[in-house]
Amino acid sequence: MSAAAASGLSGLSRVPGIRTHGGAVALSLPTVVFLLVLFAIPVLRLMLLSVESGSLAPYEKAFTDELYLGVLFNTFKIALFVTAVSFLLAYPVAYFLTVATPVWRMIGMFCLLMPFWTSILVRTYAWMVILGRRGIVSEALLALGITDAPFSMLHNMPAVMIGMVHVLMPYMVFPVYAVMQRVDPNVMQAAFGLGAPAWRAFFRVYFPLTLPGVLSGATLVFILSMGFFITPALLGGGKVMMIAMLIETYVHEFLDWEFSGALSVALLTFTLVIYALFKRIMKAEQNWS
């Protein structure tokens, strides 16, 4: 490593193209080693567990049993919904940040970043406080006389989605905001000046120009949703099953490492396929930038 660093540095004074390359390799080495040892190897190990017995039975079970396919489909559905809702909520927020005065932008940024200083667990429990039988929503409606009995809004699909959107929305806001900032205001004025009413200028010019940000935000939110665990586990109360919860159950309760491995591989494959798909759309979409 020191040799690589030395050659990288000696190149610094001479060849501009080479110096960044050699230097970058040397500088990224610690991270590469870290990820290899603590991430890639364990994942590989888990994947190998699923075929160690010498049969593909766990995969057969994972991909044919309706129960597991159902969970996979459910996971996909939740991820899709969460992504869509996050987009609908995040797009106006990103636009607000783009056009706001510096003070408002700072306030907005603060509000978006604040949740990151709190653990997901705490935030999820907060939702339980809000949505539960003795929660704020129920008590408030009771006090207003809108309902006459306390009720729980927990342990169902909407609760899971609310919690997930809350956690994941910032991942949509930031990429969209980054792209919106780069949209030339003159281009929008050109659209208006050339006869476009506001809504047509938006759909024909502004939205297509911000689509790359939406797509990268969607990729992030979707992939993170696919592997979500704590929020659906707590807010779903076992009634909403996602694949990460299934894997956890098989590791913890059935100690079935082979099947967990197979499910993990299924999740990983599915996620990679989705990622490749997004990547493809993005490439086609971004050929103009």
Add this chain to the structure above:
Amino acid sequence: MTTDADLKLEAATKKFGEVVALDAVYLTVRHGELLTILGPSGSGKTTLLRVVAGFEEPTDGQVFLKGEDITYLPPAKRDIGMVFQNYALFPHMTVAENVSFPLEMRNTPKAEIRKRVEWALGIVELAGYEKRLPKQLSGGQQQRVALARAVVFDPRILLLDEPFGALDRKLREQIQLEVRRLQQKLKLTALFVTHDQEEALIMSDRIAVMNGGRIEQLAEPSEIYERPVNRFVADFIGVSNLFEGRTDSRNGDVVAVRTTDGNLFKVRTPHGVGPGEKVVLLVRPERLHLIDADVPAENRLSGSVREIVYLGESEKVTIGLAGGGDVLVRRHTEAATPLAVGDAVSVGWRADEGHLILDSAGAAA
């Protein structure tokens, strides 16, 4: 050229807080003419253009387009073609889509759109580039797409906002002439904004020189150059030799001016100025001639050559005057007697080669 007013500004005023960007401007742009708004940055020229385009609402006053009051009309309803400083092409659309855009927004039938786009790309000589994206074009080509997009829908007026700034010099000169030819061919009424005085002289039917939110002078290019009404215009357009002084005796339309450093110069002027008035005498560098010491001249100065700048077909000679200060002479290089720094020389000019500016007119500048 007819004299119908295509665009009319009446007392157009724009204030940003305490700052007056546009100070009760009256302006008439005639049908088929290219009128240039020329001024330094902060003179209000861009604000004027934005008020006409509808991107800025005037604080006071009115804007008329072909007789219609458009002061509060949104930009989309003004039928104005605009070419922006950085072209502002839609980066995600092809050349053809960019040029179709204004027609699409007017719900023009598809077949008609195809015909118009073909015509517009033809006149800017970009036929065959329909499927390209803006990023695949050179700066000059992008410029022409922007122009095609601005004229394709037969706009009521064409606005050009410093559209040549990003082009290199040679290309800029070529495109300036192209735009001018196109504007004349299509008989488009055009309002053109620039800070480049040379560009303004090349392209315009008339020039409005702006400063501090006001129009200082509105006239044809030659009038602006030869007979600026005040010191600001004289300074801003071209290079000037300016002599401050007071009027002295008068003989017909020739007035003698006593400069502050004691010289007496004669200048022919239509102004009916009395004696003792504060004036500025303007003599353009190409109106000064190097003369032999024994040749009589109406006006004469002597000094020594301080600097020579060679410009190819001409050269600029700075002459340090015996009485202090210096003057600039521009002369053709062919058949000129060679000069060297330090040579003692005399310069002379006729009374009708100078131009008299009443200093009160330039007081605001």
